[in-house]
Amino acid sequence: MQINKGQFRISSWSERFRFNLRRGQGHLFKYMMNRFRWYYYPRIRYASDFPNHVDIETSSACDMRCPMCYTVTDEFKKIVRPKLMDFELFKKIVDECAENNVYSVRVSLRGEPFLHPKILPMIRYAKEKGIPEVATLTNMLKLTPEHFEELVDVGMDWLTISFDGLGETYERIRKPAKFDEAIEKIKEFKRIKERKNSLKPVIKIQSVWTYIKEDPEAFYDLFSPLVDEVASNPEIDFSGDTSGIEYIKDFTCPTLWQRLVIGADGRVLMCINDELTKHSVGNANDQSLRQIWNSESLRTVRDIHRRGRGAAELEPCKTCIYPRKTNKTETRVDGRVLENYEYASKSEETLQIR
Numbered sequence: 001m002q003i004n005k006g007q008f009r010i011s012s013w014s015e016r017f018r019f020n021l022r023r024g025q026g027h028l029f030k031y032m033m034n035r036f037r038w039y040y041y042p043r044i045r046y047a048s049d050f051p052n053h054v055d056i057e058t059s060s061a062c063d064m065r066c067p068m069c070y071t072v073t074d075e076f077k078k079i080v081r082p083k084l085m086d087f088e089l090f091k092k093i094v095d096e097c098a099e100n101n102v103y104s105v106r107v108s109l110r111g112e113p114f115l116h117p118k119i120l121p122m123i124r125y126a127k128e129k130g131i132p133e134v135a136t137l138t139n140m141l142k143l144t145p146e147h148f149e150e151l152v153d154v155g156m157d158w159l160t161i162s163f164d165g166l167g168e169t170y171e172r173i174r175k176p177a178k179f180d181e182a183i184e185k186i187k188e189f190k191r192i193k194e195r196k197n198s199l200k201p202v203i204k205i206q207s208v209w210t211y212i213k214e215d216p217e218a219f220y221d222l223f224s225p226l227v228d229e230v231a232s233n234p235e236i237d238f239s240g241d242t243s244g245i246e247y248i249k250d251f252t253c254p255t256l257w258q259r260l261v262i263g264a265d266g267r268v269l270m271c272i273n274d275e276l277t278k279h280s281v282g283n284a285n286d287q288s289l290r291q292i293w294n295s296e297s298l299r300t301v302r303d304i305h306r307r308g309r310g311a312a313e314l315e316p317c318k319t320c321i322y323p324r325k326t327n328k329t330e331t332r333v334d335g336r337v338l339e340n341y342e343y344a345s346k347s348e349e350t351l352q353i354r
Contacts, residue, residue, distance in 0.1 A: 003039050003254050006321050007206065008340040010220050010230040010333055019229040022199040023158055027132040034103040034133075042254030045306055050100040051260040051293050055272060056093055057109035058085045058116045060264040064139050066164065066173055068208055070238040070275050071110060079276050083264040084116050089285060093262060094126050096289050104133035104157075109261065110275055114142035124154040133157045135201075141177055145188045152198050159201040161186070161227075165211035166219060173211060186226050203227040209340065210235040217333050224334075234326075234342050242318050246325040246344040250308030253322050256301060260293055268292050270301055274316040 009016055024031030037052045061082035065072050071080075097105055105126055113119050113136050126134045135158035151159065163182070164173045171179050189203065205223045209232045212219040216232070223230045253271065261269040266285040269277055281301065282292030292298065304310055310317035317323055326341035 003042065005326075006236075007231050007233050008338070010216060010232055010338060011224065012334065012336060015224070016229060019202055019204070022202045022228060023133070025199055030103060030132050038258055042252075042257040045252070045257065045302070047257050047293070047298075047302065049294070050290055051102065051258070053104045053106070053259040054093065054097050054102055054289065055106045055109055055259060055261040056085070056090060057111065057262060057264045058090065058107045058113045058119055058122060059083070059111035060109070061115055062110075062112045062139070063115060063141055064112070064174060064177070066139075068164075068173075068210070068235055068238075070236075073238055073240075075240065076276060080110065082111070085264040085266075087118050087122065089266055090122050091125060093284055093289065094129050094131065097126075098129040098131060100290065102131065104135065105131050106135045106137070108136040108138070109263070109272075111264070112139055112142065114138055114147065120147060120150050120154075123151065123156050127155045135160070137162065139174065139177070140182060140185060141174075143185075145185065145192060148189050149192050149196075151201055152192060152196050156201045158204070160204045160206060162207070163205050163223075164207045166215075166222065169211055183222070186223075190226050202229070204229040204231055206231045206233060208233055208235050209342075213331070216331060216338070220333050232340065234340070236321055236343065238319075240319055245319075247311050247323045248325055251310060251323040252305045252308055253310055253317070253320075255322070256298070256305055260289060262289075270298075270314070270316055271320075273320045273322065276316070278315045 011019070034052055037048070041048065060080055061084065062071055070076050094105065107113055107119070107122055107126070116122070123134055123136070134156050137160040140161050164170060167179050170182070171177065193199070205227050207219060212232060220230050255271045255273070259272060261272050261274070262284050263269055263277060266283050267277055267280045268282040268284060270279040270281050279301070281297040282295055284292070301314065304313050311320075311323040321343065325344040327344050328339060328341045331338050331340070
């Protein structure tokens, strides 16, 4: 079973090791136990009484229209309305996570979390409640150095920045961001951490492979001295056309034993890749997370996957990246052979900047 499918690291082994040490700083034993559960519970098809990780979508709205993102599709815009999570609902979710010793929460999902006017108080609240690892993903457009300084002060653990391409490529994809301004902002983040003598939040830069594959070494050389980890993702076809997809036989998805995913409106998604909420399994507004995690709805989904029938019987799984076969490719970066992959699908040939 492939865990964490969808991303490969460009950073060296030693850089990745250092990233994980810094990520777990202050609660290293809990971090190691969390990694054990993350990787091995799915392998034995074991769902603990409560999820190890909870994704909380603080914003389903975004201030960018990146061409390779599912949020620009007509279907997404028709089904998922821009929404900011109510702060009281957020606190209810975090309170239950803290009471049940959840190791990590991520306060982002489909939208840009820094559009939420209370995102910094939300992160502060989660850390004050004792959540060991609080993380988020951002396009960085609204994230200022002043905001970042507060993230350091509240003890946020992990910040992932989506950064596709270099120079004009970045500006074309990540409108209205400007490349030079974005790089200077990241340099300032590093200076703030150094000034405050803090290793956190650890920063990961990630890019869609399509936009850096012509010269991945240039991308790595730029960011490696500035951040803790550099990574990339294969491009995904979000057209919804399943006719050309090649599936892994008898595939079982790991995410159903790892994490619970809550949308900005409180509805609970079947999994992290159910971006259109096609299969809601509960509602955090009027149910506890424990009820949802141990519900008949999720037990049924897990049983379907135990039988390797996810892509055949569940609508979100048919277009998900996890059941898709992949083709391994190799390239050289920094004198190292980097192994990555592309999804085996007829639609690969049509992927392009729309």
